Amino acid sequence: MVKTGTSAGRAADQIVRALEGKIRTGQLVDGNPLPSERELMEEFSISRTVVREAVQMLSGKGLVETRPRFRPVVRKPGVDTAIETISGVVGHLLDQPGGVRNLFETRIMVEAALVRQAAKEATRDDISALKYALDENRMAINDSELFYLTDTQFHAVFFNISRNPVLPAVQRAYTTWLAPHWMRMPRLPDRNRRNYEAHKAIFEAILMRDPDAAEDALRAHLAQAWAQVRATFGEI
Amino acid sequence: MVKTGTSAGRAADQIVRALEGKIRTGQLVDGNPLPSERELMEEFSISRTVVREAVQMLSGKGLVETRPRFRPVVRKPGVDTAIETISGVVGHLLDQPGGVRNLFETRIMVEAALVRQAAKEATRDDISALKYALDENRMAINDSELFYLTDTQFHAVFFNISRNPVLPAVQRAYTTWLAPHWMRMPRLPDRNRRNYEAHKAIFEAILMRDPDAAEDALRAHLAQAWAQVRATFGEI
DNA sequence: GTATCTATTTGGTACAACCAAATATCACCC
DNA sequence: GGGTGATATTTGGTTGTACCAAATAGATAC
Structure with a gap:
């Protein structure tokens, strides 16, 4: 099924918000790796494309730290x-x-x-x-x-x-x-x-x-x- | 051809750097839309995935402004x-x-x-x-x-x-x-x-x-x- | 000249496949 | 038994194709 243009209008933003929440509340612990892309795509029922996009956004916001070939690591936001x-x-x-x-x-x-x-x-x-x-x-x-x-x-x-x-x-x-x-x-x-x-x-x-x-x-x-x-x- | 793990090691970073340069030197004019994703993928001989990734990075850095369904717009970096x-x-x-x-x-x-x-x-x-x-x-x-x-x-x-x-x-x-x-x-x-x-x-x-x-x-x-x-x- | 309708472009998303680097597993030897 | 190294399995990175819906450009009618 090719599901496009979902009601809310945006895309991976929802995933970002969800993960943002989990990070702030501590469900995703600071310093631990993020779930694998495949896991995330299952959890949210989305394509890997979107997962990667979301992760990248989080990285841009500084909520996860991504090294080229490694699992993204959760980082609770601080001034630094x-x-x-x-x-x-x-x-x-x-x-x-x-x-x-x-x-x-x-x-x-x-x-x-x-x-x-x-x-x-x-x-x-x-x-x-x-x-x-x-x-x-x-x-x-x-x-x-x-x-x-x-x-x-x-x-x-x-x-x-x-x-x-x-x-x-x-x-x-x-x-x-x-x-x-x-x-x-x-x-x-x-x-x-x-x-x-x-x-x-x-x-x-x-x-x-x-x-x-x-x-x-x-x-x-x-x-x-x-x-x-x-x-x-x-x-x- | 599935080209992976290019010499330099990274990925869309190269595209980002290239575009960064073009923005700073003014080849890509502030306020103008970025070339379309398809054009960029041809220009750099990369997949659209990578193009999108690069654009997103630029967006994260604030060098382009992206609205959900619109062409990204070049923005010369300022304090704001x-x-x-x-x-x-x-x-x-x-x-x-x-x-x-x-x-x-x-x-x-x-x-x-x-x-x-x-x-x-x-x-x-x-x-x-x-x-x-x-x-x-x-x-x-x-x-x-x-x-x-x-x-x-x-x-x-x-x-x-x-x-x-x-x-x-x-x-x-x-x-x-x-x-x-x-x-x-x-x-x-x-x-x-x-x-x-x-x-x-x-x-x-x-x-x-x-x-x-x-x-x-x-x-x-x-x-x-x-x-x-x-x-x-x-x-x- | 402006408004409206149509065709084309373009960004957003999905799926399948593959590579190479990480990581986990396990058999092996001291 | 506790390391050690070879092997199997994830997992991130990338490509390609396909399709939808919104934007935009183009053509047509008024």
């Missing part, structure tokens, strides 16, 4: 999932003139807000986390590979202070998307030291509970970083 | 495209406990940063745009439908001041995603007036070039809005 979903488009945006600049500008804005907040309401734990990250950063000045890592982790502390799970994911997005430009920059102990000093200045402003100074230090730091990027890549 | 792409996942996130709260919190943070910036560097044009939006808002106090609109537009001004095209898109995202909660709130002239007064307070702080006051006013305003949401929906 959302961010991965747009990575493709963002890639194109960054290729456009001014794309990187625009993204980086929002990062400055967000992080400026975060350091202000840190200066105002960082707990003792937050501050010791910050101090730890700063020390790690200092000790890595002569190891550029490690310095990049500790640099990122220092900044990460700010994104954690709010206790809002969205923000750490946002930072991961920023670092992932901007990494191509950062990683290919010449990294010299000299520059590392300057960056460390900038971090230290931010830290001290936060210690002094001075939001304005913290914001200024952060902006100076990121502006300098941007200048380095420009020096490496030119107009972007 | 990116945001639409994640709308699906975000929907799930908002359903989770605390989801709305977390999102709204980031909105407060971002907008607080924006009003600070506005207070510091708004041009004469920015300020008159703000004043215009404020007046429109005042005149709509007794028309709740219109008030919601002018409310949104008042806030929109802040997202425009930076001249960064990412931010207006972000605001559209916020309003879209949070709309379901805002629109179903009881809207009374009384509340409208209170919100208008809050807007006015923010505006005046910006006029005075006082970032701290502007931020405080903005935070008070949004905190109140949140309280209203809570009063309507309870724990969310």
Whole structure:
């Protein structure tokens, strides 16, 4: 029987909705493989064509993870999932003139807000986390590979202070998307030291509970970083 | 001939990349329909199945727009495209406990940063745009439908001041995603007036070039809005 | 020139078949 | 008995054909 144009009008969308539900309610457990395509086509009485289509849609929405020849794996949606979903488009945006600049500008804005907040309401734990990250950063000045890592982790502390799970994911997005430009920059102990000093200045402003100074230090730091990027890549 | 497992290993990904390129370079013009599936299968010597798969992927990436029975339309990627792409996942996130709260919190943070910036560097044009939006808002106090609109537009001004095209898109995202909660709130002239007064307070702080006051006013305003949401929906 | 009816195109779905990579099964040897 | 490797069985990837119903283009009538 060739059943076409079903009442509801759409197609595999129904399957998608059904599976979406099963994932959200936990009937399909996070991390487990999806039922095989043949099973699904039997369960919903549809052709494999439609099953594949549905699975692909779910993959596009980030609810399942598909590797080329493997069973799709269920993934309960999280902030990181959302961010991965747009990575493709963002890639194109960054290729456009001014794309990187625009993204980086929002990062400055967000992080400026975060350091202000840190200066105002960082707990003792937050501050010791910050101090730890700063020390790690200092000790890595002569190891550029490690310095990049500790640099990122220092900044990460700010994104954690709010206790809002969205923000750490946002930072991961920023670092992932901007990494191509950062990683290919010449990294010299000299520059590392300057960056460390900038971090230290931010830290001290936060210690002094001075939001304005913290914001200024952060902006100076990121502006300098941007200048380095420009020096490496030119107009972007 | 049944050709499988081609050298490169993947499948419709190649087609996706090819089409991606054609879209970015403008060979496939923004707004125009994609070639028909049959044409594409001939052009790339692949089965229609694969063509459809590729098109779907492009759709998932937001590079083409597909309505159920219509020709897919090419869409050059923009920030809005990116945001639409994640709308699906975000929907799930908002359903989770605390989801709305977390999102709204980031909105407060971002907008607080924006009003600070506005207070510091708004041009004469920015300020008159703000004043215009404020007046429109005042005149709509007794028309709740219109008030919601002018409310949104008042806030929109802040997202425009930076001249960064990412931010207006972000605001559209916020309003879209949070709309379901805002629109179903009881809207009374009384509340409208209170919100208008809050807007006015923010505006005046910006006029005075006082970032701290502007931020405080903005935070008070949004905190109140949140309280209203809570009063309507309870724990969310 | 506009409206209406008809032919053709085009997307949506189904089914059957096949390949190659994964995975499960089992016999075999230490 | 507990690994180890060869074998059988899934299972995802792809092709081809076929058919329906909605869109669109084309022709015809008004």
